[in-house]
Amino acid sequence: MACSHAPVLAATYFDGASARGHPVSLQMGDGALHITGKGITRSVPVREIKWPERTRHGMRLAHFKSGGLVQAGDTVAWDDWIRASGITESVVVKMQQSWRWVFASVLVLGLLLVAFQQWGVPLAARALVAITPQSVDRSLGETSLRALDSQLLQASRLPAAEQQRLRLALAQAVSAMPPGTLPPWELVFRKSRIGPNAFALPGGTLVMTDQLVELVGHDDDVVIAVLAHELGHVRHRHGLRMLVQTVALSGLAAMVVGDFSTVLAGVPVLLGQASYSRQAEYEADVEAVRILRAARISPGVMVKLFDRLAEKKRAPEPGEKGNNVGSERDAQSPDSWLGIAFASHPADADRIRYFQEAAGGQ
Numbered sequence: 001m002a003c004s005h006a007p008v009l010a011a012t013y014f015d016g017a018s019a020r021g022h023p024v025s026l027q028m029g030d031g032a033l034h035i036t037g038k039g040i041t042r043s044v045p046v047r048e049i050k051w052p053e054r055t056r057h058g059m060r061l062a063h064f065k066s067g068g069l070v071q072a073g074d075t076v077a078w079d080d081w082i083r084a085s086g087i088t089e090s091v092v093v094k095m096q097q098s099w100r101w102v103f104a105s106v107l108v109l110g111l112l113l114v115a116f117q118q119w120g121v122p123l124a125a126r127a128l129v130a131i132t133p134q135s136v137d138r139s140l141g142e143t144s145l146r147a148l149d150s151q152l153l154q155a156s157r158l159p160a161a162e163q164q165r166l167r168l169a170l171a172q173a174v175s176a177m178p179p180g181t182l183p184p185w186e187l188v189f190r191k192s193r194i195g196p197n198a199f200a201l202p203g204g205t206l207v208m209t210d211q212l213v214e215l216v217g218h219d220d221d222v223v224i225a226v227l228a229h230e231l232g233h234v235r236h237r238h239g240l241r242m243l244v245q246t247v248a249l250s251g252l253a254a255m256v257v258g259d260f261s262t263v264l265a266g267v268p269v270l271l272g273q274a275s276y277s278r279q280a281e282y283e284a285d286v287e288a289v290r291i292l293r294a295a296r297i298s299p300g301v302m303v304k305l306f307d308r309l310a311e312k313k314r315a316p317e318p319g320e321k322g323n324n325v326g327s328e329r330d331a332q333s334p335d336s337w338l339g340i341a342f343a344s345h346p347a348d349a350d351r352i353r354y355f356q357e358a359a360g361g362q
Contacts, residue, residue, distance in 0.1 A: 009072060009081040013037060016067035026070060028085040033062070035070065042068075051087065054079065122277070125244040129237050134183075134203070137240055141203030148207075149190070156189035158210050162218070163189050166208070169220045170227050173295035182291075183234050187227065189213075196312065200230035202239040215308050221301045225292055229302075232287025238280045285351065289358045300359030306348050 006029050012021040013035055024037035033049060035042040050063040060078035063069045072078040156163065167187050174182055185204040196212035206227055216222040233239060289299045 007081050007084040009077060010074075011070045011072040011078075013040060013042075013070050014068055016064075016069070021071075024070065026081070028087070033070075046087075051082075121245045122241070122279075125241045128244055129241050132240065136202075137237060138203035140240065140243070141201035141205045144201050145188075145205055145207070152194055153190040153192050153207070153209075155191065156210055157191050158189050158213060162213075166213070166220065166223055170224055173224045173228070173297065174231070174291060176294040176296075177291060181235075182231060185231060185234060196309070198226045198230055200233040200239060202234075202237065202243075204234050206230050206234075215312060216305060217308075219301075219304065221297050222304050224295070224297060225288060225299070225302045226305060228288040228291035229284045231291065232284030233280070235287055236280065236283050238284065242280070281351075282354075285354055289355070293358075298359045299355045302355040303352055303359075306352050310348065 006027050009026045011024055011026050013024040014021055022037050022040055024035050024040055027034045027036075028046075031047075032043045032045050035044070044064050044066070048065040050065070052061050052063070054060070058075075059071045059073050060075055060082075061069055061071045166189075170187060174185075183204050185206055187206045187208060189208050189210060192209040192211065194209070196209060196215040198206065198208045198212055200206050208223065208227065212226070213223060216226075288302070292299045292301070
């Protein structure tokens with residue numbers, strides 16, 4: 001029975017049997033909602049009422065488990081009646097109605113997403129790659145090389161004898177490593193549209209561009225140092241890890257926009273355009289130092305590479321006054337000529353310092 005002092009609210013009642021609405025009065029009392037109107041007397045226990053979340057706009061509603069509902073167009077009157085009747089909202093609803101809480105929630109969500117990207121995804125990718133068969137790497141590497149050959153790479157113009165000499169030099173260098181410490185590898189040469197470069201594909205394919213061999217003056221030790229770094233990426237399966245991370249993040253974005261086609265279509269070339277994390281680059285550099293030391297090659301030879309890269313980057317564009325670098329410059333912009341691998345590596349100063357210290361401690 002409704003209390004005489006309980007607040008009363010004018011509303012519209014739908015019995016659930018027809019679409020016709022009935023003007024009624026609502027009043028709370030004795031643990032129930034009492035509905036009264038012309039020919040209508042109904043009491044619904046509060047525990048059988050579902051109160052939808054309050055929003056800034058739209059009608060206020062209350063659904064009954066046994067069927068039917070009441071609604072009110074006067075949202076202010078409804079909210080006042082709800083509060084006066086002792087019906088409390090959940091903390092979540094109250095937070096949704098406060099711009100301060102909404103702003104704080106968005107900020108926290110943003111921080112969680114950043115943390116997920118920086119730490120959660122890499123950890124998950126590392127765990128997933130650890131249980132993935134090596135055959136997956138090889139298959140991805142073969143597919144990626146075919147895609148790159150069709151889009152960015154051309155047949156090498158280096159003499160076959162020089163290619164073979166560099167393969168033998170690398171084989172001799174890695175032969176000094178303990179058995180089983182390095183993955184299987186294959187060295188291929190390409191002329192590229194991305195300038196001087198070298199990169200590793202999943203499965204052990206090492207790609208060295210003609211332009212990089214020429215940039216370092218056909219110096220075998222520098223070439224070996226670069227390839228030793230790329231072998232580090234292969235050993236730690238950075239290519240597959242990077243792919244898992246990128247696809248995971250792209251997949252989350254695709255869930256929002258509803259298009260997975262671009263994520264899957266770009267996988268092969270993505271593997272050739274690996275932008276590794278600083279941690280991955282450091283792991284590859286550590287591996288390079290191990291290989292170079294075992295082969296009795298000073299890690300300091302890598303500094304020669306960075307010196308030549310710095311000289312090349314400072315060189316004027318073809319056709320500019322003072323240019324004496326030759327006519328070949330494959331990239332579209334001055335900042336992109338470094339191409340796939342080296343353009344995404346950590347700051348040269350940090351890497352130079354690391355190799356210098358490694359050479360000094362040899």
